[in-house]
Amino acid sequence: MPAQSITDKFVRNVKLPKKDGDKQVRYIDTLERGLALVLKVSYGGSKTWSVLTYRNGKPHTYGLGKYPQVTLKQAREQAREYFENPEKVTNAAAVGSFKDVAEKWFAREKAQHRTARETRRQLEKYVYARWKDVPFLQIKRRDIADLIDIVEDNHGPRMADAVLSTIRNICAWWQARDQDYTSPVVPGMGRDQNKAREHTLTDAEIATVWKAAEGTFGGVVKMLLLTAQRRAKVQSMRWSDVSADGIWTIATEQGEKGNPGKIRLPQAALDIIHQQPRIAGNPFIFGSTARHGRAFYNFVLAKRMLDAKAGVNNWVLHDLRRTARSLMSRARLGISFEHRERVLGHALPGVVGTYDRHTYEQEIGIAVAKLAAEIGRIVNPHPPANVVTLERK
Secondary structure, three states, X not given: OOEOOOOHHHHHHOOOOOOOOOOEEEEEEEEEOOEEEEEEEEOOOOEEEEEEEEEOOEEEEEEEEEEOXXXXXXXXXXXXXXXXXXXXHHHHHHHOEHHHHHHHHHHHHHOOOOOHHHHHHHHHHHHHHHHOOOEHHHOOHHHHHHHHHHHXXXXXXXXXXXXXXXXXXXXXXXXXXXXXXXXXXXXXXXXXXXXXXXXXXXXXXXXXXXXXXXXXXXXXXXXXXXXXXXXXXXXXXXXXXXXXXXXXXXXOOOOOOOOOOEEEOOHHHXXXXXXXXXXXXXXXXXXXXXXXXXXXXXXXXXXXXXXXXXXXXXXXXXXXXXXXXXXXXXXHHOOOHHXXXXXXXXXXXXXXXXXXXXXXXXXXXXXXXXXXXXXXXXXXXXXXXXXXXXXXX
């Protein structure tokens, strides 16, 4: 094994052994007397860490994982931890990698939940890419902070907090099963300081965003505002969910917070639906043209493009639900508090929520129609001269 002062640059650029020669080369970096970090490089491109120590005068190695899932910094730290307490490290290995524990949690707690697909995406894209082979018990608070920093820098604070929430749930789940384990996730690690958002779009912002919203994503934005529903529900609308007479039956999934069940869509919403192209083999109204059979998914890029076009960027998609709810509270619309809450699918507290089993389908339809009319007045405050505005006597 050639001696080598291993650096990040060396690990990235190390030459691979030739297929017709030594298929593996090990580089050894002595950290201190009796302790060394070993990097094994294979001709196929894999780079694997191990720690080299001595027991009873004989060399002993212990695997630490693969690069880049285990970084040079992590490998050095793990090598020292093994040198100081081999039993502790081997016990951590018995628990398994972060992915091993996360997959057990997912199967028991998340697989049937309505957010399972998003959680799976977070794990695969942001977490497993770095921690796939890292022993679960070796994930420290600083490791979590470093990962969340990367997600925040590249995907924003809200996504960083979503990933942090997933990690928190996994760690808490394991803590409930292991009396010797304490979750490294602590209060104050979140990045989105505006947790309880209160923002709603002004009438001017609604008009600007509405007029700039185009294409599939623009249709999603308008539908969110017109129906006051959650993004996941609008995103997953299928052609089969909307009847010939304009009734949208909203799918209900296990673990869902609640939805109105059925909504008679206003004409403005139906017009948006009719504008969407039917994609062969794709059941979704707002379908993806990039991924066969999938709903529209590229929200981050589409939102950035809309913000740049509209010049309004101080809002997130969920603000549209809050904005719609606020619009329905305007006195001139005459929508009762109860009917406003029914549109959002909120469960009413107390005796009303327990005993009132009326579907409110007609009342919800009327409320949404009034909401659409109000949005119409905002977007087109001055109708053309040949249009007569009818007022109820």
